Amino acid sequence: MHILIIEDETRIAKRIERMTRDFFSENLTSLHRVDELSEALEFIKKQPLDVVLLDLNLNGENGFDILSKAVSESFHTVIISAHKDRAISAFEYGVLDFVPKPFNQARLDQAFNKVLLNEKTTEGNIQLLAVKKKGGIQLISIDELQYVKGAGVYTELYLRNGKKELHDKSLEKLEQLLPHTFERIHKSYLVKMSEVENIIVRSGSKYIASLKNGEMLPIGRTKYKSIKEKWL
Template sequence: MKILIIEDEARIAKRIERMTRDFFDKDTQILLCDSVENGLNTIEKQSIDLLLLDLNLNGENGFDVLQTVVARSFQTIIISAYTDRAITAFQYGVLDFVPKPFDANRLTQAFIRFTTPEKNNGQEIQFLAVKKARNIKLIAINDIRYIKGAGIYTELHLSSGRIELHDKSMESLEKLLPSTFERIHKSYILRWEEVDKLVVEAGGKYNMLLKNSELLPVGRSKYKEIKQKLI
């Protein structure tokens, strides 16, 4: 586990570092940066699992970091006094927004959200960001029909028929996506509005028929839950 803290106030950075070490195991590596430039340089050179980001860094805008790295595979938790920017941060797909001043309990809640598979039941994101060459492209959540696991990537299957690759894993995306999405199989997350009906085939094989006539597999362990939801 490798965690990056981008915070310009040394006292607060050390406090966050201490609370982070108290929660995670001793093998966790924690990196500290105090500016947008140092943070972005570290992200380019290091493979991290979690980013803890302030939004005001010596007068620089932490959103400059967020907008650059939002499509990366790691999760981001904002720690900031700028609570008026929380909605925008969630729309960019951050996992949590911890307002300053904060205590150990509130930061622990954010860490628990990071370490458990539960969905984010707070603010709902409006788009996912994908990397296109050196640019970031925003994909509206409502344009996604379903998401398919593809090795270390995920495929965003869009209403237009296009497919966009995303760096975040299925598990990471499942935490971020709104309640309108349902995990129907280990390799598929479906936007529920796309559902037509559940199809049961011979041999106990289950599929979900979409409104556009596509068939997606349904996991055996998910069948009863999904059948109940369709009633």
């Protein structure tokens, strides 16, 4: 695991660092700590990361200024902040967890378990997906998303307007973040179930999800029964 801590209070940063080392132990490859947004942005550009632990108030700077950039990347973001009133907004952006200050080892471990065990965030109220575009970040409403296709370590987002956008997160990471209205119907597809118009069974035990826009997506054999029950 490659982890970055973005926290300006030295005492708290050291505590997070100690707890992180205790939890990940031999699974920890690198752990770095920065206290400024500009330094954090530069680090994110240059270094591979699995998790970013972000405070929302850094020497008076707003952590949300880096959040849209962070959630567009391949890694997961966990907020550690005393500003509990901003938790809903953070989840809407697509963070994996929000750990309120003051916190203990058990609460931080809970967030880390979501990372290690690929646990789905229980809040499920993500409203936006941030994707990289030339010159900046574009925020896409979850309402516009029809389905997601795995493309190696990346994913392809298929939208209502017929456009396709590339996201740096893997299908597994997006599955953790997306609301329960999306189902993994195949090893390569996540679909909003309200977009499925029909489920087709073809010879040779081939199962197809027919979408309202006319597209046909495969359903995995092992997933057919549960998907059909949820669709009905």
